[in-house]
Amino acid sequence: MTVIAGAQMVTPDGVVEDGWLQTDGGRIAALGSGRPPANPGRDLGGRWLVPGFVDLHTHGGGGGSVVGADEAAVRTFVATHRRHGTTSIVASLVTGEYDALEHDVRVLAELTDAGLIAGVHLEGPWISPARKGAHDERALRAPEPAAVDRLLKAGHGTVRMVTLAPELKHGLDAVRAVVAAGAVAAVGHTDATYDVTRQAIDAGATVATHLFNAMAPVHHRDPGPIVALLEDERVTVELILDGVHLHAAIARLVRSAAGPQRIALVTDAMDATDIGDGEYVLGDMAVRVENGVARLVEGGSIAGSTLTMDHAFRFAVQQAGFSVPEAVRATSATPARLLGLDGRTGALAPGLDADLVVLDADLVVDAVMARGEWAP
Numbered sequence: 001m002t003v004i005a006g007a008q009m010v011t012p013d014g015v016v017e018d019g020w021l022q023t024d025g026g027r028i029a030a031l032g033s034g035r036p037p038a039n040p041g042r043d044l045g046g047r048w049l050v051p052g053f054v055d056l057h058t059h060g061g062g063g064g065s066v067v068g069a070d071e072a073a074v075r076t077f078v079a080t081h082r083r084h085g086t087t088s089i090v091a092s093l094v095t096g097e098y099d100a101l102e103h104d105v106r107v108l109a110e111l112t113d114a115g116l117i118a119g120v121h122l123e124g125p126w127i128s129p130a131r132k133g134a135h136d137e138r139a140l141r142a143p144e145p146a147a148v149d150r151l152l153k154a155g156h157g158t159v160r161m162v163t164l165a166p167e168l169k170h171g172l173d174a175v176r177a178v179v180a181a182g183a184v185a186a187v188g189h190t191d192a193t194y195d196v197t198r199q200a201i202d203a204g205a206t207v208a209t210h211l212f213n214a215m216a217p218v219h220h221r222d223p224g225p226i227v228a229l230l231e232d233e234r235v236t237v238e239l240i241l242d243g244v245h246l247h248a249a250i251a252r253l254v255r256s257a258a259g260p261q262r263i264a265l266v267t268d269a270m271d272a273t274d275i276g277d278g279e280y281v282l283g284d285m286a287v288r289v290e291n292g293v294a295r296l297v298e299g300g301s302i303a304g305s306t307l308t309m310d311h312a313f314r315f316a317v318q319q320a321g322f323s324v325p326e327a328v329r330a331t332s333a334t335p336a337r338l339l340g341l342d343g344r345t346g347a348l349a350p351g352l353d354a355d356l357v358v359l360d361a362d363l364v365v366d367a368v369m370a371r372g373e374w375a376p
């Protein structure tokens with residue numbers, strides 16, 4: 001049992017001043033304001049206490065990549081992001097050949113069952129060659145129903161999200177198949193028109209994969225996927241708030257247009273995260289990181305990020321016009337709901353896992369607790 005007191009605590013009902021929170025057996029047992037029920041093990045002295053971050057879209061960190069599904073690398077990746085406040089993390093695979101993807105999905109499914117990660121995200125191979133970003137063009141495919149079925153089955157329910165381009169042959173059927181399997185269909189890496197994007201949403205797509213990045217841009221006579229995704233209340237949009245993928249003004253525009261409740265911050269982080277500049281690979285593609293910006297060696301496309309969720313949280317509040325509770329929602333409750341984890345995590349509420357982040361006045365991570373244990 002741990003008792004934390006003296007917190008500026010962000011709960012689903014708002015900010016609680018002089019808040020306390022008690023954990024028991026890895027869960028949040030009770031919370032309130034004022035005098036705690038027992039002597040606090042930690043007095044936060046007015047620091048923020050917010051829910052642990054939930055990251056829907058990440059490829060690596062700390063030198064560990066999820067591609068290849070090596071358990072030691074995945075542990076490094078999880079521990080790296082945890083130090084930055086992420087207590088639930090989805091492993092995002094990139095485009096690859098089906099045999100390799102099936103292998104990775106099977107291993108990552110076991111690591112999901114073991115509680116290490118929160119599920120698997122397939123980003124490719126069912127994406128547009130015209131908007132492939134850092135994905136290997138040779139392995140791009142149309143989402144043939146048998147192949148979609150094969151990878152979903154390999155995950156036995158742990159594939160939580162699939163990013164696809166709905167304009168591809170079988171694209172709308174693939175959206176329906178993903179949703180029928182209980183996963184999130186996300187529109188991304190797409191050259192779809194406004195109308196086809198609307199059809200994909202009607203077919204059940206509910207997420208925009210890193211809105212603006214790797215999709216046809218907005219034109220006032222040809223609004224394309226971005227406007228269709230932005231205007232539809234059924235869609236949650238991912239934003240990569242590293243200051244590189246999107247201008248701060250675009251982040252403010254999205255916050256106004258969609259409302260903060262429809263935004264999920266993601267890192268799209270690759271293995272260089274927390275390591276530094278140098279040469280890396282993403283899937284089979286050579287990547288160079290310079291000044292923290294990851295780009296393909298060939299062609300120079302942005303290749304994921306070296307972002308961590310605490311940095312995205314700060315950017316949201318300090319540059320994109322989010323209040324702290326809005327940033328909390330975009331980094332915890334909203335992604336937890338999309339993943340179907342909201343009965344377990346994503347908020348400071350009794351009965352949920354004790355997944356917590358302590359932030360100082362500058363929103364820098366001071367401490368992280370996952371399932372009731374302080375992270376090292």
Ligand SMILES: [Zn+2]
Nearest residue numbers: 092123268304
């Ligand atoms: Zn990605």
